[in-house]
Amino acid sequence: MNTEQGERRVPPPPVAPPKPAAPPRPATPPRPGAPLESERTPGPAAKSTATAAAPPRRPAPAAASPTPATPPRPTAPPRRTVEVLAPPRPATPPRPAGSPDPAAGRADGPGALDDDASPPTLLLRPIGARRRTARLVAPVACLVLGTGLLGGAAAGAWLTDDTDRGATSQAAFEEARSLWRDVPVDQLFPRQLTGREAGPGGSDRLWNRIAVAPDAGCGEAFDTLLAETLAAVGCERLVRATYVDETETSVTTVGLLFTRGEAADMRALHDRFDVEALEQRPDLIPGAYGPAGTLAEDFGDEQRAAWTVRVLGDLPVVVYAVTGFVDGRTITDPQPAAEATEEGQDSTVALAGLGHDAEGIADRVQAGLRDAADGADGEETP
Known part of the structure; x- marks a missing residue:
């Protein structure tokens, strides 16, 4: 009995250990140590041994303590390490390590400001090139357009100016x-002409x-052939004056024939005189005006030199x-003034300076006429 009681007493201690045995439940994970169950299977005797062995199992929790250090918990830290890797994303500073590319962006100009975003850093070079081409194309396009606009404006101004000039020249014409009636006679034919x-x-x-x-009118002012030649432009009015040189040796009649022809008619006749050299033909000499009672009263057709x-x-x-x-005196061999003023001419007409008188007086009367025309329209005549 006593033994039985003793045996009964023995079980109570194992009952007490099972309470602490509850903590070892976490030790259950070491189920891979299944041999312990094999030890439990032997029977009640083994229970005593198990109980006896139970105390050493308490250190097993110590072994279990390493089990918490088992991969599950460290696995969480590796997650932290992964999270630690996430911050390295800002470690994109290595991209600034590729800052030479941003530097190229700075070389391009304000585009360097775009280097803050890491992905664009890879695109900066192509973007920079495109910007360069765009920057080059834009000024060139502006230049072309500007040149076109300027050219168009210049052409328009030129055409407008040309049109204005045409209208002005036509009005002046x-x-x-x-x-002949608007300008005083002393302006058309000054009392004295000086030829330096x-x-x-x-x-x-x-x-x-x-x-x-x-x-x-022009009825009797010209010989028949000259009158027929000038008929191409018509005769509006004829005004004339006669001059003598200061030595009273030569006499000159100067005339202004105001025509009825248009500008095209005048240009055509002008060209004909040049091409056909009509000015040099002795059968186209203008008539003289020698009124009686003057030094020119003997100046007639036979005296034209x-x-x-x-x-x-x-x-x-x-x-x-x-x-x-x-x-x-009668002149049998008259000369065109242009010929009589040439160097080396030894004819009487040339040596007497009659060609110079004709040219000099015509030059000055023509200049006065142009001045009068300029004053009439307020613009210079070309």
Whole structure:
């Protein structure tokens, strides 16, 4: 009995250990140590041994303690390590390590500001190139467009200016047709004309006006052939004056024939005189005006020695001058003024300077006419 009681007492201690045995439940994971169950299977005797062995199992929890250090818990730290790897994403600073590329972006200009975003760093070079090409294409396009606009504006201005000039020149052309009555006679035919170095050998010449013919038609002012030639532009009015040189040796009649022709007609006649050299033909010499009671009263058709005829292409006017001797001598071999003023000419007409008188007086009267035309329209005549 006592033994039984003792045995009964023995079990109580194992009953007490099972309470602590509850904690070893976590030790259950070491089920891989299944041999312990094999030890339990032997029977009740083994229970005593198990109980006896139970105390050493308490250190087993210590072994179980390492089990918490088993991979599950460390696995959580590796997750932390993964999380630690996530911060390395900001470790994109290695991309700044590729900062030379951003530097290239800075070389491109404000685009360097875009280098803060890591993905674009890979695209900066191509983007930079595109920007460069875009920047190059844009100025070139602007240049082309600007040049086109400027060219168009210049062309428009040129066309407009040309049109304005055409309108102005046409208006000036029409206004010039009435200068014979709008301009004072002393302006058309000054009382005295000065020709500095206008004579033979560069000598000075001076001419004084001695007569002014009343304005009239062209009926008897020209020989038949010249009248037929000038008929292409018509005759609006003819004004004339006669001058003598200061030595009273030569006499010159200068005339202004105001035509009815249009600008095209005047240009056509001007070109014809040039091409056919009509100015040099002795059968186209203008008539002289020698009123009685003046130094020019003996100046007639037989005394004409040198002449010039000028058809103005920009004004409805024909300017002419014809020169002879005051003494009324007859001239059998007249010369065009252009020929008589050439160097080396030894004819009487040339040596007397009659060609210089005709040219000099015509030049100055023509210049005065142009001045009058300029004053009429307020613009210079080319």
